[in-house]
Amino acid sequence: MCLPALVMLGLGLWGVDRGGIWRDEAVTFQVARRSVPQIWRLLHGVDAVHGLYYLLMHAVLAVHPDEVMLRLPSVCAAAVTAALVGELGVRLAGPRVGLWAGLLYAVSPLAGHYAQEGRSYALVAVGATGATLLFVRGVRAGAWRAYGTVLALTCWLHEFAVLLLLAHAASLALARAGSRLWRGWGSAAGLVVLGLLPMILVSHAQSAQLAWVRPPTWATAESLLRWFLGPGEGVFWTCLALALLGLAGLAGPPGRLTCARVGLPLAVVPPAALMLVSRLSPLYVDRYVLYALSGAPLLVAAGADRLARLAARLRLRVPRPPVLALAGAALAALALCLQLPLMSDDRDPAHRPDDLAAVARVAAREVKPGQPVLFLPTQARNAALAYPGAFAGVRDVALDEPGPESGTLYGREADAAELRRRLSGLDRVWVVADRDLLAGRWSPSGPAERAKMAVLAQEFLPAGESADGDASVRLYVRRVALSALPGLAPVPVPQRPARR
Template sequence: MAVPSAVMTALGAWRLDRDGVWGDEGVTLQMAHRTLPEIAHLVAHIDAVHGVYYALMHFVLAPHPGEVLLRLPSVFGAALSAGLVGLLGARLARPRVGLWAGLLYAVTPFVGRYAQEGRSYALVAAGVLAATAVLLSAVRAGTRQRWLLYALLVSATAWLHELSVLVLAAHACTLLCARASWGVWRAWLAVAGCVVLALLPLVQLSRGQSAQVAWLGEPGPDQVRGLVHSFAGPADGVCAVVLTLVAVGACTRLPRRGPVSLRAVALPLAVVPPTVLLGVSQFQPLYYDRYLLYCLAGVPLLAAAGAERVVRLVPGARGPRGAAARVLLGAGGAALVAVAFAAQLPEHRHERGPRARPDDLRGIAVLAARELRPGDTVLFLPSPGARRAAAAYPADFARADDVALARSGREAGELYDAETPPATLTHRLRTVRRVWVVVDSRALRPGWTPAGRTERAKLEVLRRHFVPREEHTSRSGVLRLYERRPAR
């Protein structure tokens, strides 16, 4: 529907041009500087789960890599998702249910966050919702073309992020609730089997890269509560109202407009993939709330269904003479969504503010562009953390000599450049009179100690042979100028 899409587009465009990217966005941005063979080389070693997204963003960012262009695909994905939520509500119930659901989806801060982030999650949500809409059409019409389109959408979305394949479990529950015929089940099982087979190469590749998610822990009650607030709204009042309407919607049988009910679509979508991922993560931690953004759509659909149940109790709202009342009720529901947005406006502002993300790689890159001169020596402490800004904004560091560089990440098929052994680094620094040191913010924390021999060698050489002369601060770290101690 047009109205939810327009609202989502406006919210997505709000402060989209804010400066700087954070760590994960920086990885996407640096992929724009690599060729497709280099991206393929990378995903053979690391980040296979994002390989298709990186290839897509390579073309998107080809004209001019920058923050706005980096985030535009996510704005598009979120706007499309809001429209698809509205379409599902209208098809499964009635137009005003679709309007309310789409608007509620658009004003949810969790959606707004990933509508403005240069990662794949908003596009994944759009793919899942498009596949869900096509599934309903395939169940109704049963043509090969629609089942084929459904298979292509689910497969493409799963290759964009493999955990979105859990939507198949939600769709299976939808068919169970709808009491689908054996003919529908046979077609769906064939499609699901093909999707799983098509995804196996990515699953096999990403399993060998499981160390990437080794930092994830077993989710507990805190993560469940956080997910509920992400889906229903961070403001306690909004969350309570939305969950109440969700409960009403989950217990309500609205008149069907086809073989599948709204409840049969929305409830499995909101519940089944999170339950599966939370359960699996008790044994193999894989849970992160952003991986389940596509499931959020079930919550506004159920909330809108609950609101429709309440509305149908209003005298005159159901009969043919209640057209004016229906228009007023539709507008009233939209006004209540606007109230929910106003209650969560501080959260929206925070998401678009300078402190919303853990770091700002652009800040340190701006300092480097301003202070570094051609031929200056630069050292990153520690690596790879301090190298993230240079990887995202290489032009700002291009004039300096990277004294510790052994091999570029492009050549090695890694995200970041590899560094020399301690002895080689110490030898190179013997003739250096002054060196700029990029210090990552993590290394500025009390009690930080270097983890590797090369990092310890950097600190030892700086302590023994150099003295600090200047320091320029950013949120992601500092840029320090060291000069060699005078000879005694």
């Protein structure tokens, strides 16, 4: 399946150097450049779920630490995933279904989005798709060792990949597999879960990291369905119709896997399971189940193949098989053309939640060496960690101990009393902050963050601002000093709609 891989590789490399990273990528960038002992120490307190990925990226960024190298593993992983989806289609339904499924994955805007993210999700997708291919081989040949090994490694890249076991169990149930297959698969599945137990225990202790996640709704499920099948109206409805037609493959003799029996559980079970759990304890984020996307092209391609076979049975004029395969590839190319504007927009840094390069450019232009800077909340220090040159020589008012030495993501800051003392000696301070926080749309947690907000509100006034997206670089001047300095006046706080 070289063609789907080449298409995915080309789309992944298109605009991969977009000139800015956002907050999650910045965490990868700064953590992976720490020493291995520093990464190991960090994982004891936070982000254990990404530990294996950080260690892999440590080796990658040791070659050349820049934004392209940060994203290159995800680009390559997405290309391999497209090839594996194609190979799944070949094994389950034949070469033309494999070609169509692989191309549909390659032109998916969702796959393209995460192909250009410096995070683990594209690597999890290639591991999960590879494990599914080995699952199909296991059902046919009874060989489960490679399946268990690949899936265990994938789960250590992200623990929610363990939901793939539920999808594979559903596939066995739909195929009405015999007890011998259940025993073989069950042994491998048990070893995967057993090997993941240390990660589950450690990450459960770090579950406060997901406090920002909200319970999913029906709109969440509808949005995921649209992204899986294609967000454009024409593409979505065509793919939905073909996927429904592909469900006919659920029928058939027992013990046989089909595109429907593999693709439907793969696409539906992991997201549905995580959404159901999230009704009690919110955990669902769409990128955590990106790997489930691999099931959707299998269903769509199987539906297209079934439509062609029905046309042939009705003695309609159907092209010869090679021409038919090319016609399906041409329709995938049409889907790509229809979604190109969306994919082009996705390569704009402004399309991400924030653009730390833009913040860094403002800081480099406005903030001079030796001037005090306050990051609000502490996560806003991400910009300085990702682009240290832009903040070279500035005084970080709140910082007590940098992240690598303290075993934290953003460094250890002074307590509330010490922060008040440090700010009391300043007439001016540059504040790098979340604009929604400054506008009062959400409140920070912890006494130190509240102390920052209180001191700024009570003792300082904003005297100038350069903003970009969700981030603000704002000069605050002490109220007494502001009235004594000619040419400086309070500036109004810009209002903007709340984030969805």
